[in-house]
Amino acid sequence: MILRTLAFLCLGGFLSIVPSLSYAGILEDKDCGSCHRLSVEDTKKKFSGPDLHFAGNKFQPKWLKQFLQNPGVIRPAGIITNPGFLQGPPENLPPHPSFLEKDARTLANSLTDLKISGQPLEPVIIEPLSKGQRAKIKYKFERTFSCISCHQSLNLAGKVRGGLSGPSLVNAGNRLQADWVANWLNTPEVYTAKSRMPRYKMDSATRTEFSQFLMTLKKEPASRR
């Protein structure tokens, strides 16, 4: 009886580990690694999709789940991945794999676990912007730094405008983590060896402003299908 109880406890202990193992495994099972870098050590291959080894730093978990259920276009001109592989515009590609709610949730949870280790992100306190503050930062985004020449954004009427060579930022407020945006502007080399985005000299206050501004952009991009 004692033995049986012991065996039961051991089994119970084992089973409670299994879910966390299958978490990591589901990204492998669903073959996400054939297109996406899932680990920083994985440097050999050319990937046709964006790097996801820091997905837990970069994305809002809710957005990940929703994207996996109903993937939309983020890079309207296609994607140039490290090291320099141009894939062409999304309408020429097969649709991104999509999933039912349960799998989407498990996949999103696994992605949320993928973080850059040993790189504490500079935290950003995001306070709501007044109309006047937002207008000032919008001016910097469009004129002073010309971010809009490469990134789609929203005008006052909520219409999409802007360049196509960078990822769309129309839904950045639902998609990206505020801390990550500021850190990307500060140290892009942590996330990508060679970026096509110009490296800006800006102080921490300006990085926070851009992050605050991007968090106000909320609009679902066009669905891929």
Ligand code: HEC
């Ligand atoms: C056939 C290649 C391919 C496979 C397989 C694939 N993806 Fe993707 N994925 C892409 C491409 C290409 C994009 C970029 C789409 C865009 O920017 O419009 C993308 C985008 C994404 C994004 C958004 C990332 C970002 O930076 O915007 C996430 C999250 C994602 N994929 C997760 C997954 C997961 C999880 C799996 C496995 C279930 C998976 N993908 C399987 C090619 C693939």
Ligand code: HEC
């Ligand atoms: C010359 C084009 C260009 C300009 C100008 C530009 N970017 Fe980018 N940006 C890119 C590209 C391309 C990427 C994708 C990363 C890469 O390819 O290295 C990117 C990535 C980003 C990302 C991450 C988005 C994602 O989903 O991965 C943010 C946030 C961003 N840029 C904000 C800005 C801001 C803020 C400015 C202005 C201060 C700006 N960008 C100016 C080209 C540009």
